[in-house]
Amino acid sequence: MSYKHEQLDEEKVFKDPVHRYVHVKDQVIWDLIGTPEFQRLRRIKQLGTTYLTFHGAEHSRFNHSLGVYEIVRRILLNFDGRPSWNREERLLCLCAALLHDLGHGPFSHSFEKVFKLDHEDFTRKIVLGNTHVNQILLKVSEDFPQKVADVINKTYEDKLVVSLISSQIDADRMDYLQRDAYFTGVSYGHFDMERILRVMRPLDDQVVIKESGMHAVEDYIMSRYQMYWQVYFHPVTRSAEVILSKILHRAKYLYQNNYNFSLQPTHFLSFFEGEVKLEAYLRLDEPVVLYYFQMWADEKDEILRDLCERFTNRHLFKYIEFNPNLQLQEWMELYSLFRDAGIDPEYYLVVDSSSDLPYDFYRPGEEEERLPIHLLMPNNDLRELSRQSDIVESISGKKRTDHKLYFPLDFIEALPEDSTIKDRIFEILFKNN
Numbered sequence: 409m410s411y412k413h414e415q416l417d418e419e420k421v422f423k424d425p426v427h428r429y430v431h432v433k434d435q436v437i438w439d440l441i442g443t444p445e446f447q448r449l450r451r452i453k454q455l456g457t458t459y460l461t462f463h464g465a466e467h468s469r470f471n472h473s474l475g476v477y478e479i480v481r482r483i484l485l486n487f488d489g490r491p492s493w494n495r496e497e498r499l500l501c502l503c504a505a506l507l508h509d510l511g512h513g514p515f516s517h518s519f520e521k522v523f524k525l526d527h528e529d530f531t532r533k534i535v536l537g538n539t540h541v542n543q544i545l546l547k548v549s550e551d552f553p554q555k556v557a558d559v560i561n562k563t564y565e566d567k568l569v570v571s572l573i574s575s576q577i578d579a580d581r582m583d584y585l586q587r588d589a590y591f592t593g594v595s596y597g598h599f600d601m602e603r604i605l606r607v608m609r610p611l612d613d614q615v616v617i618k619e620s621g622m623h624a625v626e627d628y629i630m631s632r633y634q635m636y637w638q639v640y641f642h643p644v645t646r647s648a649e650v651i652l653s654k655i656l657h658r659a660k661y662l663y664q665n666n667y668n669f670s671l672q673p674t675h676f677l678s679f680f681e682g683e684v685k686l687e688a689y690l691r692l693d694e695p696v697v698l699y700y701f702q703m704w705a706d707e708k709d710e711i712l713r714d715l716c717e718r719f720t721n722r723h724l725f726k727y728i729e730f731n732p733n734l735q736l737q738e739w740m741e742l743y744s745l746f747r748d749a750g751i752d753p754e755y756y757l758v759v760d761s762s763s764d765l766p767y768d769f770y771r772p773g774e775e776e777e778r779l780p781i782h783l784l785m786p787n788n789d790l791r792e793l794s795r796q797s798d799i800v801e802s803i804s805g806k807k808r809t810d811h812k813l814y815f816p817l818d819f820i821e822a823l824p825e826d827s828t829i830k831d832r833i834f835e836i837l838f839k840n841n
Contacts, residue, residue, distance in 0.1 A: 411436065411547045412499060422474055426587050430478040436548060437477070437502055443540035444690075445510060449473055451693035455588060456515045457648035458639065460722050462592035469509050475583035480505035480572055482605055483579065483615075493610040497569050499548065504559035507541065508573055508580060510534050514694040518649045522656040523679045532557045533686050567613035575615065577604070577628065577781050585631050588639060596634035599627040609784055616782045616790060625781060626799045633803060641762040643812055647724040650814045654755045655701065655715045662709060671703040711755050718816075725758070728837055730813030732759045738836050739813075745836075749829045751819050763809040813837075 409415075414435040422430040432438050440446055449470035458465040480501050487493040511530030513519045520527060534541055535557045545553040558564035562574050573580055582601055589597025607621030617625055639645075659673060663680045673680070675696055678688040698720075705716040718724060732739050739759070746753040781793040794804040815837070823830035 412549070424471075424475065424478070426475055426583070426590055427478050430474045431481065434499065434502065436499060436544065437506060439544045440503065440506055440541060441474075443544065445534050445539050445541045446470070446473070446507070448690060448693060449509065449512070451695055452512050452514060452516070453694060454584065455592075455640075456518060456645075457652060458588075458592065458642070458645045460648045460724070461642050461644040462594075462639070464591045464593050465588070467587060467591045469512050472584055472587055473506055473509050475587055476508060476573070476579045477502060477506040479579035479582055479601070479605070483572060483608060486605060486608065487610050490610055492568070492612055494566070497566060500552070500555055500559060501569055501572055503545065503552075503556050504569070505573055505579055507531070507535060507556060508560050510541065513689065514692060514697045515649075515652055518652050519656070522653055522660070523682075523684070525684065528561065530686070530689055531560055534690075535560070537686055539686075568610055568615065571613075571615050571779070575779055575781075577615070577617070577625065581632065582628070585628070585635055588635060589631075592639055594635075594639060596638050597631050599631045600624045601628075604628060611782075611784070611790075614779065614782065616784045617793075619783045619785050619791075619796070622783055622793070622797055625793065626797050629793075629800055629803070637808070637810075641810060643727050644724065646760050646762065646812065647727060647814055648719065648722075650725060650758045650760055651715055651719045654758070655704070655712065655719060658709070658712045658715060658755060659700075659704070662712065667709065669704075670707055671700065673700060675700070711752060715755065723818075725756075725814040726817040727812040727814045729811065730759060731811045733811075742833065742836055745829050745833050746815075749820075749823055749827070749833070751816070756816050756819065758814045759811060760814060761809060761811045763807055765805070765807045 415433050416435055416438055420432040420438060422432070424430050432441070447470070450468050452469040453459065453465070454467050454469055454472045455462075455465045484498055484501060488495060508531070509527070511527040511532070511534055513525065513527060513530070516527065519525070535545065535553050536542060542553050545556055555564065559569055559573065562570050564570050572578060582604070585597040585599070586601065589595065603621055603624040604617070607618040607624070609616050609618060659676065660680045662669070663673060663676075675688070675692050678684045679692070701716045701720055704712050705720055707713045707716070730739075742757060743753045746757050751757075782790045783793055783796055785791055794801040820830060820833055820837075823833075
């Protein structure tokens with residue numbers, strides 16, 4: 409039997425709090441899970457700094473990746489034998505599902521923004537580079553690593569395969585909504601996934617949903633909407649992300665200006681220099697980053713020391729509603745006042761904006777094509793979801809944006825009581841709050 413079709417002597421199972429069990433029978437999948445690159449995902453939190461807001465949110469990218477694999481495995485059981493489904497794509501789907509988040513770095517999106525990186529690029533490098541993952545995929549076939557990379561990169565020729573992992577109703581979203589809701593302890597992210605899986609159908613180059621399952625999909629869409637605003641964009645979590653970003657910016661600035669660190673940032677050097685090698689990327693995980701933050705809390709540089717102490721001990725910035733597009737004059741005055749007060753506004757006065765589009769579909773003339781969710785009607789016609797659902801239509805295409813201004817209230821309060829600067833800062837910050 410070829411490696412592609414090789415099965416374990418006995419099925420392996422992972423006990424999972426969301427899906428009850430994750431089932432592994434393919435030797436390829438079992439081998440991939442055992443690679444150092446995949447095991448590294450145990451050391452990358454799924455929700456970054458959210459654990460500082462919801463204390464249960466300690467779950468990892470490893471948990472999530474297994475969950476996405478399991479959902480795709482169940483979808484394919486349902487697809488087996490149906491028209492439009494090519495069973496030869498089964499292992500490719502499972503591998504892409506398992507490996508789709510392989511390139512995430514520590515604190516994922518905050519980290520990427522500071523160093524101008526893209527986790528999808530590193531996922532591709534891990535899949536195609538000199539790695540244990542690549543060696544296993546090559547054993548399937550010479551072109552198999554490229555196929556897996558193409559699915560994750562959304563460039564694979566069979567769009568039906570891509571849509572299982574990346575679309576507006578895919579295994580990735582269905583896992584993280586439920587998993588993140590479970591570990592944060594909120595009720596927003598729960599929906600009837602089993603019902604959705606039963607009514608999913610492969611059709612040409614997309615997955616469609618039987619019309620009878622529309623209400624389960626509505627629930628899923630609203631779950632996603634609520635999770636973004638109640639969990640993912642929580643202002644306290646964003647405060648921690650702001651501080652995290654400023655720590656990394658400060659450390660990079662100090663390195664570039666020949667600052668003599670008490671603890672040399674060995675693991676960060678390639679990031680500070682802008683030439684990140686894959687080997688260095690894989691060595692930098694969240695326990696390593698948090699170790700540096702603890703050590704830097706004793707640095708001579710006051711800003712780096714203060715920011716690291718704040719992050720490590722959850723001494724976060726306060727925030728107010730603040731729209732920089734409408735309050736530009738106030739922003740400029742605050743910036744000047746902070747500087748005059750000896751509080752560096754580059755690190756201690758930060759506007760942070762969050763936005764989300766809960767559901768949308770392609771409109772002619774738009775740059776980005778958004779594949780809609782289609783319902784399969786009893787007469788086999790296809791109808792775009794928002795044309796059938798009043799609930800989805802009410803939020804379709806409506807982008808919501810939220811702006812906050814973050815600052816260290818303790819620094820402002822510590823200014824002299826008779827300070828006109830202090831009075832003016834308070835007047836601007838709290839006149840409407």
